[in-house]
Amino acid sequence: MGRRSALRTLGVGGLATAGVGGLSLLATADAAPADGLLAPPYAPTGVRPRFRRATWSQQFQSGHGWSAGGAGTASSNPADTEVFTRGTSSVRVTTAGSGVQSYVRKTGLSAMDLSGKMIRLVFRVTDVARLSRIVFYVGKGGLKDAFSWRVHTHSGTGTNFVQSGEWVTVHLQWADVTSASGAYTLSAKGEPSVRSGFTDMSFAVYDDAAGAVTYHLQAVELVPDTATAFPKGVVSVTFDDSHKSVHDLARPVMDPYGMPGTLYNIADAIGTGSFVGVGQMRSLQDSSGWEMAGHSYANAVHTASYPKLTAKEVDDDFRKLREWLVGNGFTSEHFAYPHGAFQKTTDGVPVDQLAARHFTTARSIVSETIESFAPAMPYRLKALTGITDGAGVGGTALSKVVGAGGALDRCAGSGSWLILCLHKVVAGTPAASTEISQGGLRTLMAEIEKRDIEVVTVQEAMGYFR
Template identity: 75%
Template sequence: MAGGGAWLGQVVAQPAAAPAAAEGAIGGLTTPPLYAPSGRRPKYRRATWSQQFQASHGWTPGGGGTASAQANDTSVFVRGTQSVRVTTNGTGKQSYVRKTGMDALNLTNKMIRLVFRVEEVTNLSKLVFYAGSGSLANHFSWTFHAHSKTAANYVQSGEWVTVHLQWADVTGAAGTYSLSASGTPSTKTGFTDLSFALYDNAGGPVTYHLQAVELIPDTASVFPKGVVSITFDDSHKSIHDLARPVMDQFGFPGTVYNIADAIGTGSFLKLGQMRSMQDFSGWEMAGHSYANATHTASYPKLTAEQADDDFRKLREWLVGNGFSSEHFAYPHGAFQKTSDGVPVDQIAGRHFTTARSIISETIESFAPAMPYRLKALTGINDGTGIGGTALSKVTGEGGRLDRCANSGDWLILCLHKIVEGAPATSTEIGKAGLTSLMKAIDDRDIPVLTVEEAMAHYK
């Protein structure tokens, strides 16, 4: 026993009321792909402390936003024989599952793993986790999901979701706790109170299930200053002509997510350039889509069969042209369901070992919580008034690089086109801005790995 009713030991997943797409073949796609993923990825990290919400767990559902709750719900679960079920009241107030007064926890070199499910996300606003003391008078908070009405969301309806929370992701502090200018917490020990909180958008109730709150080792002991992966989408020729020379100066490789049938046309990369970058600078040539039309539309606009066919052609094209990467990035970050209701990330898993999104609510981790929803920071640029992510938010004090270096995390950066002068859109970065970004990484002595290298590091 650990953590006041926590249940440790071997976990045997026994899903109940699982979505139909998770049962049997994926959307009826029964024919194995010619090039199936090898599955070379880090093993599941075992918890050092675990609360799985089985009998006598001692946590309490509540809050001004809660309408009803069942602390021992045996109808929907993915571990053991039960989970906690809560329904909000549609007022936008906090609804929570929490426990206070526990034996003090030490979160040094630890990250928090959450396993939960939201039945219908239409009225979901945000999810927050709190760790503190003094009945949470003192606490750190992680706002780890803010729901979007338009973009792809990490949390989707009726599915079990795993999230890793790291010290790089802390968004707030209260009471005697504080965060330094560089984002370093004032303490990582003495936590007696934990709370999982959900807020609806005041448009109606939300039902959610909490299955696990756990502590697992972070990777600071392996990568004390974190790891950065520099990725580029869309196969722009400027990646070879402008980005590569800058990155060669620092000895940094990149990962390019390619559109197969754009290669060799117009302003896109040529095969010889791709091979040169791979063979002489250590770059990774990964997949983005086979057809340019698919990239424009995005996979959720296709049927499951059409999406699977594009994935298959893409992987065959990569292998046939000497590119061994098993990694993929969703066009526009879209991995929602296909037009006939099959989750795109499940189809991606038939062909690739990981798939990258453009969600950046938290920094990615080793092992990734969900390898087919890798998180990445996109829109980084050195322009003015063009949107995206200002370069200073990455390189400045307390920015993403500082947080990565201070917490030993995996920061995946997503870039697109490089330009000689000032960028005109959020998908462009100037050569000067790119140079500044590379220097900031180098100054912090953060190692740079391709996605393939990062995933292969933990076998």
């Protein structure tokens, strides 16, 4: 297979399957095939919002007129015909390894109105080992007046949304804007002073000053946001790990508001120790409208996390989990990665591509931008995690979520989809970042209600705009 065809889009989630002798063989664009995987007994229906068509699009074909530059750029090709995922070319840039900004930029465009719009970026980083961050700028006057979005900040220890050698799609909404400069400002609630009159755009990449980074930019587009359907945004309140406290302490707080949650379950844990039983799961689902989703089948697998297993071990756990959920009357096709990890398996297959064989979405704990409709990458749903009202326990302080300019204000101001990831609810004082007090949860629900933000399960959210 030539390099160009190896980089083609291979269908849903970037994968292709071929049946041989009753087996389904998984082939991925950027990893070796994982042979011998059985066909899923419960394949996902894939019910999710339609791909949102661009109202303006720059796809970086020959003659596009954008320029690569910046003191951090060592070399570039404005029309690289070797690596692309649309048309016949993309922009290729290699940084200088100096930690200084490298960019692909266009100024003097016809003035744009970004009201009711979000920005869609499609790009690829060959090797993220030396990547520091990616920033996108929109403004005017040679970007003297500009808003900026932190597209990605690379972590040397955590799971990264941007993985080596993969085409990545990111949506940037007004809820995500990081800073303003020049004549532009952000209000105390994070609202931009203007949303129109923009003539300049810049996609900027910074390496870590210890080595060069090669990146390809394929598309910069404007697509409609969903503020018309959710003028004050929408929130999904999710809980990981099947803790019994979700039934005993969270449900009594959320029921009076009519707010359902999504519980991501470990099948092995159900009915043991401090975890919910099947009867409690059914009560949450049938009486309160909650969604019973998947988190792993085996406790040991959850503890290890999928990237520490082979592709077959991961696929087997997915298969057993879906069989358990369906067998117990739980119809959710949605999943959350243990520890948020979706990197490649020990034998080189991306975990999110295995998830696509069994589930319609898979949620991470990446939160550098807020999720959107349709999700840019439904097998890497973004979520804000570690929300706690405990003191000195790490995580995300509840005050930063509910306070001025926090996640709720930004969600309400842009019509975006904010996914919150909680774990255990406690009656007293939280002792870890994975705990929130019942009083803290009550505050969170009251603040959502005060802003008139609709609360839906992940399953319900994915049913909109079909």
